[in-house]
Amino acid sequence: MxxxxxxxxxxxxxxxxxxxxxxxxxxxxxxxxxxxxxxxxxxxxxxxxxxxxxNFSYAGPLNEVVVAGNLAVRLQDLRRRLEWDAENMTITNIGDEEEIRVVSTDSFKVIDGDPKFDTKYKTINAKKAAEEYVKHTYRNGWSY
Incomplete structure (x- = not known):
């Protein structure tokens, strides 16, 4: 190939x-x-x-690059270069107590033709968020 x-x-x-x-x-x-x-x-x-x-030898690393880019965007509040451990699929330079801000609600109203935004944020643990972003916990499927 x-x-x-x-x-x-x-x-x-x-x-x-x-x-x-x-x-x-x-x-x-x-x-x-x-x-x-x-x-x-x-x-x-x-x-x-x-x-x-x-094949997966091509698609696997390509997918990992896409996931790493997604992580970089989601964790940009840390304002640093992220160190990726590919073998363990973790970011190694996030401390246990570090937090990031994420949007909790986002809405807007148009008043006299001018949009007024109402964005609210919450802080979450950055390390736990990164782990969840990489290895997502899925809900149980439907049962009949």
């Missing part, structure tokens, strides 16, 4: 042309159900298995 982002290039430079897509495995009829069949092929017995075109 070719990871295009691993070898960056500048478009239009003759001495460093972009990679070709001929090296990538194409999924026949991808938009007509072929993508789902690509998933089915990876579930075969090991000797006949075909690796998916977008």
């Amino acid at each position: 070719v990871l295009i982002f691993a070898n960056p290039f500048i478009i239009g430079r003759e001495d460093n042309p972009p990679p070709t897509t001929s090296e990538l495995r194409r999924i026949p009829n991808a938009m007509l159900g072929g993508h789902e069949m690509d998933w089915v092929l990876c579930k075969r017995k090991k000797k006949n298995r075909v690796e998916t075109s977008s």
Whole structure:
């Protein structure tokens, strides 16, 4: 598999042309159900298995980057660079007693064409919030 982002290039430079897509495995009829069949092929017995075109070794780290960016936005009240321990999926430089402000209610009214905002905040423990953001506690599903 070719990871295009691993070898960056500048478009239009003759001495460093972009990679070709001929090296990538194409999924026949991808938009007509072929993508789902690509998933089915990876579930075969090991000797006949075909690796998916977008496998978890690519999607997992990409998802981790998205989650880290989300954490940075949610914890920006700390005003520091966050140190991420990928193996344990935790932020290591948040103290036990540190707090962040989060919006508890947010409303507005338009008075004579001018919006008047009424935003209220509450403080929560930053470390517990970060842990919950990373490993969310889901409610029990529906029962019949």
